[in-house]
Amino acid sequence: xxxxxxxxxxxSVSEGxxxxxxxxxxxxxxxxxxxxxxxxxxxxxxxxxxTTGATLVKGINGFExxxxxxxxxxxxxxxxAHMSDAAEYFCAVSDLRLTFGTGTRLTIIP
Amino acid sequence: EAGVAQSPxxxxxxxxxSVAFWCNPISGHATLYWYQQILGQGPKLLIQFQxxxxxxDSQLPKDRFSAERLKGVDSTLKIQPAKLEDSAxxxxxxxxxxxxxxQYFGPGTRLTVL
Numbered sequence: 443x444x445x446x447x448x449x450x451x452x453x454s455v456s457e458g459x460x461x462x463x464x465x466x467x468x469x470x471x472x473x474x475x476x477x478x479x480x481x482x483x484x485x486x487x488x489x490x491x492x493t494t495g496a497t498l499v500k501g502i503n504g505f506e507x508x509x510x511x512x513x514x515x516x517x518x519x520x521x522x523a524h525m526s527d528a529a530e531y532f533c534a535v536s537d538l539r540l541t542f543g544t545g546t547r548l549t550i551i552p
Numbered sequence: 553e554a555g556v557a558q559s560p561x562x563x564x565x566x567x568x569x570s571v572a573f574w575c576n577p578i579s580g581h582a583t584l585y586w587y588q589q590i591l592g593q594g595p596k597l598l599i600q601f602q603x604x605x606x607x608x609d610s611q612l613p614k615d616r617f618s619a620e621r622l623k624g625v626d627s628t629l630k631i632q633p634a635k636l637e638d639s640a641x642x643x644x645x646x647x648x649x650x651x652x653x654x655q656y657f658g659p660g661t662r663l664t665v666l
Contacts, residue, residue: 446594476654485556485643485657486595532594538650539608540585542594 444469444535448543456551461505461520463546465533468514475516476534477507480545486532492516503527525550554578556658558644564664570632573661577625577646583607585655586619586629587643595643600650601627607650631663639665 449464467473474493478486490501497509503526507518516533528550533543557576565571577584582603587595598617600608604624612619616635621627631638641662645655 451592478657483659483662485659486645487657488654491654534594536650539597539600540655542596544592544594 444473444537444539444541446533446535446541446543448531448533448546450546451544452547452549454549454551455523457525458522461518461523461527461548463518463531463533463548465507465516465518465543466514467516467533467535469535469537471537474536475507475509476536476540477501477505477516477518478532478534478542480530480532482529489518489531523548523550525552556644556646556656558642558658558661560661561659562662562664564666565634567636567665568633570630571634571663572631573629573642573644573663575627575629575644575658577627577644578656581646581648581656582624583647583650583653584621584627585645586627587645589641589643589660591640598629602650634663634665636665639663 445468447466476491477489490499492499492509500506505520530545532545584601586598589595598612599619601621604621619629641660643660644658647653647655
């Protein structure tokens with residue numbers, strides 16, 4: 443069975459600092475990997491996804507993630523945090539069913 | 553392109569009452585999903601439809617939850633009778649194909665059971 447572990451339920455960074463949100467997965471088949479963002483009282487919006495090919499994936503709003511098979515990781519990064527990045531971030535893995543992690547709440551400190 | 557529509561956005565009921573949620577997916581999307589998101593957790597799949605057929609309902613509490621997608625377009629999720637632990641946000645999503653295809657989510661229905 444596939445699963446996702448997100449390390450750190452809450453992460454705080456200063457505005458302009460590096461954002462790093464950690465995600466590790468387990469899957470019995472080559473995975474499809476996703477990062478979604480959820481703003482308060484809204485549904486989930488796709489940030490980026492990895493299916494095949496290039497292991498460094500670029501998404502919206504300046505985010506990117508790198509698929510590392512040897513480490514079973516898919517960490518999300520952004521070089522410079524902005525106040526508008528404050529939200530809940532979910533990592534997910536899919537074969538035919540999308541399985542989400544428990545989420546990381548990102549707070550930006552002015 | 554219109555997104556996934558859900559109604560109502562908020563619902564408050566007493567335990568043991570019944571409630572229904574409605575979802576209209578993105579036009580042309582064959583696959584429709586219902587998720588339950590309990591506060592502080594990630595969404596959990598309840599049921600997946602491919603057109604009007606059920607593909608996966610292994611995590612649906614069938615003694616109280618039911619869902620249908622009669623014409624392969626919009627869908628209804630029902631809870632009867634509701635329990636306190638059913639308080640959650642119910643998210644609907646859709647896409648063309650399961651697997652690598654991106655799922656597009658609606659805004660959700662926040663259910664509070666008192």
